[in-house]
């Protein structure tokens with residue numbers, strides 16, 4: 156696997172030589188593409204919720220992201236469109252809701268449903284940007300596919316690198332897991348004695364810096380560098396030094412779960428996994444400690460890359476985006492991990508800084524979605540976007556964070572029902588600045604309504620209460636209209652066309 160990293164780097168060097176040379180062969184490209192377009196550094200974490208100290212009440216220490224937020228805009232109500240890696244990342248990178256990409260599961264790619272759609276990095280590529288991917292942007296099986304291309308889209312990138320570190324290659328035998336031997340979908344963790352640079356995310360930072368150093372030599376050719384960290388996704392493996400900031404004795408667990416869940420439809424808790432019943436309070440504390448340590452470790456790697464950007468004189472001309480593919484539960488409502496429509500699972504951190512972001516250290520309170528990033532970045536860089544994008548352009552909020560925008564964010568998730576047809580149904584959740592309304596199978600499987608001004612933990616379901624009937628009716632109408640707008644022009648969700656591009660790039 157180490158050699159796999161070497162091989163990819165070798166290939167990257169060839170590609171780089173090609174792109175360094177091509178500008179000399181075709182000098183007219185320089186003027187055609189323009190030297191003044193901003194670069195984009197698009198950074199993602201995996202399975203990261205907004206429980207970080209640059210968010211109110213956040214508990215994970217993220218000094219480098221705090222600094223990024225201080226020189227840009229932090230979105231206080233940013234939401235994924237589907238709380239699972241594959242569907243969320245396809246939606247974000249296509250600028251389309253999952254109902255328009257047709258991707259509702261992992262291990263699939265939009266080339267199987269809407270093959271001619273241009274992805275976000277592809278739109279930049281087509282206008283002469285060098286587009287590079289370091290690590291996880293589309294779906295990967297973590298940790299199994301670390302060191303491979305994952306379920307990637309080759310048309311999106313000119314350069315890819317896929318390092319694999321000690322967490323993947325050496326330390327799996329030492330990782331504690333609720334289901335021994337399983338690390339990807341199961342709560343699992345390990346405080347590693349190895350230093351940052353031996354871990355996959357440390358190597359990703361190193362690769363990103365290596366690329367930035369080369370991009371800096373070609374100011375005539377702007378870059379779109381996408382950097383996808385694997386932490387804090389399970390297994391929560393991070394260097395030991397990051398665990399010390401979170402002593403287990405001082406970790407407070409969620410209380411009152413049994414009272415809280417009495418007013419919930421069964422599907423609201425449908426992401427519960429049987430192995431979560433094995434958790435004891437000491438294990439819960441250890442899991443939270445390791446999750447937060449992984450967040451701080453990832454933050455340190457972001458810091459290294461941002462320092463390189465500064466050192467290379469690229470900060471002033473590079474738009475930096477930091478986000479995650481979805482949020483994460485650490486015990487709220489008795490839930491762990493993702494795939495719920497509650498706030499912790501649907502909400503993502505979102506920070507933007509750089510050219511076009513004239514507000515500094517300010518907070519945008521309006522609800523926004525990951526689907527909005529595509530139209531925003533293409534607008535900020537003057538790159539042509541496909542006409543059928545479904546998100547809103549956030550450029551105004553980057554100047555005036557109080558701008559209202561669309562007024563809601565929409566998140567959906569699938570649930571299965573055994574023995575009933577249809578066996579797969581949808582939950583949709585509409586988040587406005589104050590309210591969250593969730594309909595399961597268009598209310599046949601239940602309704603939830605939460606008032607975030609009084610109940611930010613979503614512990615009191617107001618659905619069906621006489622006092623809130625008019626508001627509930629109004630929000631239900633709004634949600635149904637929003638859902639209709641997620642469908643493509645054909646009016647139906649695209650289906651998987653298997654023979655077009657069945658990717659199998661995930662095994663080394």
Ligand SMILES: [Ca+2]
Nearest residue numbers: 201202240480
């Ligand atoms: Ca994820």
